[in-house]
Amino acid sequence: MPTSAPNVLQSRAWHVSIGRLLLLVGSALAIGIASGHIAIALIVVFAGYSVWSLYSLLRVQRWLLARARLPPPSDMGVWSEDAEFIYRRHQTGRYQQRRLVRLLRAYREAAAVLPDGVVVLSALRQIVWFNESAARLLGLDGQHHRGLIIDRLVTNPQILAWLAQARANDPLIDVPSPSIADIRMSMRLIPYAQDQWLLVVRDVSTLLKLEQVRRDFVANVSHELRTPLTVLYGYLDLIDSENDPELSGMVCEMRKQSTRMAQIVDDLLTLSRLDAQANTDDESIAMDAMLASLRRDAEALSQQQHDIRVDTTSVHGIRGSANDLHSAFANLVANAVRYTPPGGKIVVRWFDEDDGSCFEVEDSGCGIPKEHLPRISERFYRVSTSRSRDKGGTGLGLSIVKHVLGLHQARLEIRSEVGTGSIFSAHFPHARLIDGTEHESA
Ligand code: ADP
DSSP states (O other): OOOOOOOGGGOHHHHHHHHHHHHHHHHHHHHHHHHTOHHHHHHHHHHHHHHHHHHHHHHHHHHHHTTTOSOOOSOOTTHHHHHHHHHHHHHHHHHHHHHHHHHHHHHHHHHHTOSSEEEEEOTTOBEEEEOHHHHHHHTOOHHHHTTSBHHHHOOOHHHHHHHHHOOTTOOEEEEEOSSSTTOEEEEEEEEETTTEEEEEEEEOHHHHHHHHHHHHHHHHHHHHHHHHHHHHHHHHHHOOOTTOHHHHHHHHHHHHHHHHHHHHHHHHHHHHHHHHOSSOOOEEEOHHHHHHHHHHHHHHHHTTOSEEEEEEOOOOEEEEOHHHHHHHHHHHHHHHHHTSOTTOEEEEEEEEETTEEEEEEEEOSOOOOGGGGGGTTSTTOOSOHHHHHHTTOOSOHHHHHHHHHHHTTOEEEEEEETTTEEEEEEEEEGGGEEOTTSOOBO
């Protein structure tokens, strides 16, 4: 509804007013000539016209002060058209304002009933607005908490530390709700507009419970499978098949498969244990002894088919779980042996870098196609299932490696090129390292 400014030259009000004035002046002149008092007649007419104009202006002002909601009064001389223009502008403004308010209300109503809690925070992190779910999950109430700085309301130190960092794309997963016992929440801060934040809070209790059920199920199944497997394996050992070539082949295959199954069960149990752990042991681990033991494992597996080297330049040891780290490193070394054809080269390194130290296994094996790299450490993910099985793999090795490293705040980096080989690097932060002179065990 655009409104255009009135053009004075085409203005009807101006034409009428000037016509009216000319008529009055003409009448005054006629009366003045007839009565012989032209000047008095003209003065009376001009004075009357001025009073009427002032009165019209007064009406316009009154109408404006009444917020120009009603249509302007009629016949206000030259002011009529201006008043009409102001009125139209005002009406358009009010129409757009009403539309905006309706739209805003619709958005708020939609946000209010979202199952996720949403809190709008100002640049100073004051609570500007929040929906019903946020009120429920965070224990907020409109009367007391609107306008308050969110950090002052939170008592949970984990949430406080997270809010202090205020990093987008770094959600806080699994914190207790301050208002409802048994509810676990995930929180995410999303920046928007200029220095404004959206705090999104989600009830993840059911999700976490399901995750726990899944973990318990895997742990229980693995545990339950262990005993029958041991029994089967024991009986297989008792079968004397040496004189029967057909039976001997079958027993040999059964032994191979039951060993593989036992390995899968062991790996699943290890993963379940690591999953349930929030922290790791605090042993002082000597890397010399660890590397020597890894070399022995690799040589036993390789059976002199590979050129295996160990290259140590760091004097640091690691603070953590010796067993878990040994099993993670041994997995990387075993993979290098398994996926490198005979005659290939394997180098195990332990060296310092800018922000810590690095355990690295490089091989000249088959390599991993790029598209598999992002998912390679997922449980049971294999580039080639048949090749992994042939090599005696369970598909759980790298998953264990990732879990163990995570518990030690270390990061796994994988570089690989098909046909050239792979490099698996475990980067340990300074906080996890110990001096070579400290008491060490392996
Ligand atoms: P697996 O027991 O099958 O070896 P892992 O979790 O240890 O399971 O490894 C997952 C997959 O990653 C393997 O199946 C294999 O395809 C690939 N892989 C792991 N290490 C290497 C390596 N050094 N060279 C080539 N491929 C590798």
